[in-house]
Each structure stands twice: as C-alpha cells, then as structure tokens.
C-alpha cells in the first residue's frame with residue numbers, strides 16, 4: 133500500500149492520525165499542492181479528481197476520500213476501534229463525522245481557500261464568500277462548545293474519527309483561516325487541548341518541504 137499525502141492539508145492529516153492511533157505505518161508519497169503536483173498528468177491518471185489523500189493498494193486499486201480510506205484501514209487494523217463497534221455506535225460516529233465535514237471542515241477550509249493569499253494557487257478566490265464562511269465556522273465552534281459541555285468527545289464518551297476530523301480542522305483554522313478557539317469557548321478549548329496533546333495527533337504534524 134502507498135498513501136498519497138500532503139503535509140499541511142487537513143484531509144490527509146486525518147488519515148495520518150488514524151494510522152498513528154493504530155500504530156500502523158505505510159509508505160507515503162508527498163504531493164506538493166502549492167507547486168500544483170496534484171495537477172500533473174501522472175497524478176491525475178491515478179486520482180482523476182486530483183485530490184489528496186489517496187490510498188493505492190498493492191493490486192493497483194485506488195481509494196480516495198479520507199473516510200473511505202479510514203474505513204478500509206479500520207478493517208485492516210481493527211484496534212483501537214475508531215469508527216464504532218455496533219449498529220448504533222457506527223451510525224452515531226458517522227453522523228458526527230459528517231457534521232464535522234459539512235459544518236466545520238467545509239467553512240473553515242473555504243475561509244482559507246477564499247481569503248488566504250497563499251491559497252490563490254488552489255482557488256478562484258471570492259474574498260467576501262471566504263469571510264462569510266469564516267463566520268459560519270465560528271458559529272460551528274460555538275455550537276460545538278455547547279455539545280462538549282455535556283460530553284467529553286464529539287461523538288459521545290470516547291475518542292473517535294469524529295474527533296480526528298474536528299481536531300485537524302480546528303488546528304488548520306488557527307493556522308491559516310484566522311479562526312481560533314478562544315477562552316470564550318471553554319469546553320471546546322478543553323477538548324482541543326486534550327485531543328491536541330495525543331501523541332498520534334502531535335506526531336502527525338508535518339511541515340511543508
């Protein structure tokens with residue numbers, strides 16, 4: 133297996149954290165988005181939508197979409213379980229993961245892609261849209277703060293892929309989208325400090341070449 137990865141981006145980082153939590157390592161190939169390597173014909177031939185991450189299996193099968201990749205890896209490396217053990221828990225973790233993707237990752241990523249000067253190589257930028265997405269992201273942070281007042285982790289009482297999705301987003305938001313977990317969000321801050329201190333989360337930070 134080979135993982136096509138990129139250092140700073142939140143989606144591939146989800147897969148790196150997932151693997152690290154399981155104590156698994158697989159070879160990775162870094163794709164430099166800022167240099168447009170994901171648009172090279174060789175990469176497009178492998179991954180037609182030109183996104184990262186992508187997992188190439190030994191028989192040449194290509195899996196895209198972070199959660200689909202994690203689902204595959206969860207089957208290969210079942211422990212520790214990060215995606216649910218029974219019908220209800222699987223559904224609940226999926227529900228929260230999808231919320232994290234649509235309500236958190238999407239606005240926070242859009243705030244970067246449409247506002248940050250460095251993202252101009254990736255996006256036809258509409259700054260007003262990006263700033264409106266920043267506000268949507270901030271509202272989602274406030275919503276999560278309320279959720280985390282009543283439960284320790286995003287999907288309930290244990291750490292899961294939903295937390296991995298959220299911590300990648302929150303740390304990305306602080307780094308490049310100017311969205312911050314302030315003292316006014318004490319429950320989100322407690323969660324971000326705790327999850328951010330996990331060895332798998334810390335070790336997954338890679339700097340760009």
Ligand SMILES: N[C@@H](CCC(=O)N[C@@H](CS)C(=O)NCC(=O)O)C(=O)O
Nearest residue numbers: 141142143183184185197198199254
């Ligand atoms: N839904 C996909 C999203 C993948 C994605 O958009 N990845 C970004 C990096 S985080 C990317 O490849 N961007 C390339 C581009 O913007 O052209 C997933 O969950 O993996």
